[in-house]
Amino acid sequence: MLNIRCPWCGPRDEIEFSYGGQAHVPYPGDPATLTDAEWAQYVFMRDNPKGVFLERWMHAHGCRRWFNAARHTVTHEIYGTYKPGEKPPERPA
């Protein structure tokens, strides 16, 4: 089980959190002008790296707030968590 540090509550077990997939996928700025292909990119297409992934988590059984994490998808090591609007931690090489 992952040990995840909520930026507000500190380290907690994974079962307190729910997962939100890729982070930093902003809602289109001018949705009325989007083509179908651009909508497909926003709605369905996601990065799926084998390596460091910036992803969203929500502290469902705690403060119920969203935050982001930088986690390795093979080792599961979490390099850091950060609040929305903050910059991700420096990625290891």
Add this chain to the structure above:
Amino acid sequence: MKVPSGRAGSIERMQKFSIFSLVANAFSGHAHWKPFWRDPAPKERYDAIIVGGGGHGLATAYYLAKNHGIRNVAVLEKGWIGGGNTGRNTTIVRSNYLWNESGALYEHALKLWEGLDQDLNINLMFSQRGVLNLAHNLGDVREGRRRVEANRLNGIDGEWLTPEQVKAFCPIVDISPGARYPVMGATLQRRGGTARHDTVAWGYARAADALGVDIIQNCEVNGIIRENGRVTGVRTTRGTIRADKVGIVAAGHSSVLAAMADVRLPIQSHPLQALVSEPMKPIHPCVLMSNAVHVYVSQSDKGELVIGAGIDAYNSYSQRGSFHVIEHQMAALIELFPIFSRVRLMRTWAGIVDVCPDASPIIAKMPVRGLYLNGGWGTGGFKATPGSGWVFAHTIANDAPHPLNAAYSLERFTTGALIDEHGAAAVAH
């Protein structure tokens, strides 16, 4: 639909398995059985390369050779045959999917399963012991009855069972009204069942090899070579191999392979866990699945309970999942089968599944010429192995999809013509 004559590509080089070959080899001390396939060094060029030596990739190579006469084919496997998801699934075969596109594809696969032992000349231990999908609430009942009717309209066998009929078919299920998850009925597909999963990979590998396909293990693809906008080969840990057609059948690594050709997919990779118990006397006569509780369990011919858990929520390529997923699974299992409360588990493991937003696969030409992808099977690819290989071989050979996989395009995520089997496919994904 073009159906080639059954023996169009006779398997001429293969050592036939039969009662006579068994007896003959018994008298010579079993010293003369041939390996299932050769161990060739990769050639410089092939007509087609299949990336991924799981069941789907090997079936693709077999049907390329058998149905389409394309025998100069390499299957590149980064590990060993049967070491990926083909050897990690819960071996369930069924075709009781809701939508027409799914029903047609999975039923084609099931019909191939029904003759596959003979076709591949190997005992796949295919056992049509019946697949039950339990209903625990009114929503489940409505979904189940609707799915049975949809299946029957599509020519797929399906029945609705009352709780008493469920008890008669699978006596160890607790149908008492006081159960935490009361059984309110079930769908039954009698033609569904199980098959020995790794033998499926070995059988396809053996038959494809006999038709001239090179099966190359320990050969990881780390680049896709493109010239003038089309594929011309792959870079691997065993050197550069050229081909004008490259088919990716890499399951959990679909996104990684597609990214080598700058193709972005709507796929996310997750660990999916499964587990087996200690072997026991025959006690569980069928495959039992429960969507609401999320249990699927059968008993192997060795006597082990084969149990499937859910996926871990987060993206991962690690082939291991979290323990709380197993814990949740066992709680649900024991609620349905109080008789299993003291059964000990022997092994747990995980495979990496590639999940699509609509829980249906992508079997299609890619935006790069000469590149094809068969992936996104998510948590339920094993049952489709023969049909998947059949239609993907057609797609590669003709540079156009077979009628059965035309709807499984990458473009459906732009047009919106999804094949939404989330919740409709008789089990949660």
